Amino acid sequence: MNYKIPKDFKIGANMPAWQVEGGSNKLEGHLHFPDLMYRAYPERWFNGYGPTKACEHYERYEEDIKLLKETGCKQIRFNPDWSRFIKDFETGEVNEEEATHYHNVIQCYLDNGIEPIICLEHWELPAYYYEHYDGYASRKVVDMYVKYAKEVFTRYGHMVKQFYTFNEPIVIPQLCFMDGFWWPYGNDTKHAMNWIHGKIVASAKAIACYRELNLDGKIGMIINPAFIYARSDANPQDKKAKEIADSLYWGAFMDTAIKGEYPKLLLDILKKENCMFDYEEADFEIIRQNTIDILGLNYYQPLRVKEAEYVWNSENFHLKKYYSEWDMPGKRMNPYRGWEIYPKALYDAALRIRDEYGNIEWVVAESGMGVENEEIYRDEAGMIVDDYRINYIKEHLAWLLKAVEEGCNCKGYWLFAGMDNCSPLNAFKNRYGLIEIDLENNRQRKLKKSAYFYKDMIQSGEFEFEDINKSLIDK
Ligand code: BG6
Secondary structure, X not given: OEEEOOOOOEEEEEEOXXXXXXXXXXXXXXXXXXXXXXXXXXXXXXXXXXXXXXXXXXXXXXXXXXHHHHOOOOEEEEOOOXXXXXXXXXXXXXXXXXXXXXXXXXXXXXXXXXXEEEEOOOOOOEHHHHHHHOHHHOHHHHHHHHHHHHHHHHHHOOOOOEEEEEEOOOHHHHHHHHOOOOOOOOOOHHHHHHHHHHHHHHHHHHHHHHHHOOOOOEEEEEEOOOOEEEOOOOOHHHHHHHHHHHHHHOHHHHHHHHHOOOOHHHHHHHHHOOXXXXXXXXXXXXXXHOOOOEEEEEOOOOEEEEEOOOOOOOOOOOHHHOEXXXXXXXXXXXXXXOEEOOOHHHHHHHHHHHHHOOOOEEEEEEOOOOEOOHHHHEOOXXXXXXXXXXXXXXXXXXXXXXXXXXXXXXXXXXXXXXXXXXXXXXXXXXXXXXXXEEOOXXXXXXXXXXXXXXXXXXXXXXXXOOOHHHHHXXX
């Protein structure tokens, strides 16, 4: 079947600062949170690679942007590294050399016919703010974030027309402070909620600041809401488990960012479990008044849940008291990343955004497939023939375009990622890029087959794929 991409639907890719830039020229004391994660246990990062060099994009951005042009991308989402952008973390004074660097990066995108999109933070909280103030749990840091945001808006707002306040703001609080999964391995839901609330307030204040500047553009947030499916919607316990998981993993950011308020269910549970975050009375009004213009939504895998399997007997409350993850038999997997592949979730989410969130304008801000040992797919000419990635892109786009046809307001799809890059802990194990990074060979760049596919698809505005309406009937 032939799929047509609407003219106002923009296809692009991602270039998140800490995962591509590297920091060899960084000033003393200007590390960010992922640097701290790496320095605490470098041996836990795959083959010892980390953010220090990453892809050396900081030095090689001109070469990289030329290659990105070859992929046909119309938009690239990138971000300044907050920890190098600010010279003095107490006053918020900007490092002018770094500000000029990012000005040049933006100009380079524009010169190559690519629209640059800025996300202010992809976890590059300056280490200083974590070590001295406990990050977003502190109002000082919230204020310093807003100061940084204002500098970025003021300096680049005439060149960049789409800004996002955060990328996946739940990830660091959840994995580092609640789930004990990443350094510093915290298991304290209230602490995580303080970070989450701090980020929600920081985002709302940055949005207020953007609007005060009267810039001609849009501002949003990039959220990775969990796309949750119950083992059985007919089973009331499973259904309840889903609603509870949804109140945090979907609702905390989606509801505050788009509707301007927290899900009541989440607040009730947090209060009941003595985990209500610290807040100031004015916060709720600030959140209510400063909702987003546009949503960026990241999607990789669904979350499948069932009623809680175990009795929660730890002193530290975790939402898993109310649900357990359900390992659905027969699910399709990306074995390298250990994530389920389920493209229809994009369609389901699109309908939910249309029906429950005022059909706000949105884009898929990240979607992609990480694959290990991609060298085995190299052809005689030396190109990585990543047909699995091409298929992945097509099937996700096919479901998305079906949603667009049904009136959903999705306006774009940005692949993760423009180039292979450094993942948290997995480093360069699973490759995500349209552009290969050859670590053995001076990080040489080379287009993969998917890059040529991407360019063709974007230029022609169409692609061929199976009829997903049939697979709907089959399943
Ligand atoms: C998203 C993040 O969660 O998933 C990216 O925004 C990340 O930073 C991507 O790289 C893929 O996950 P991973 O862990 O395989 O890199």
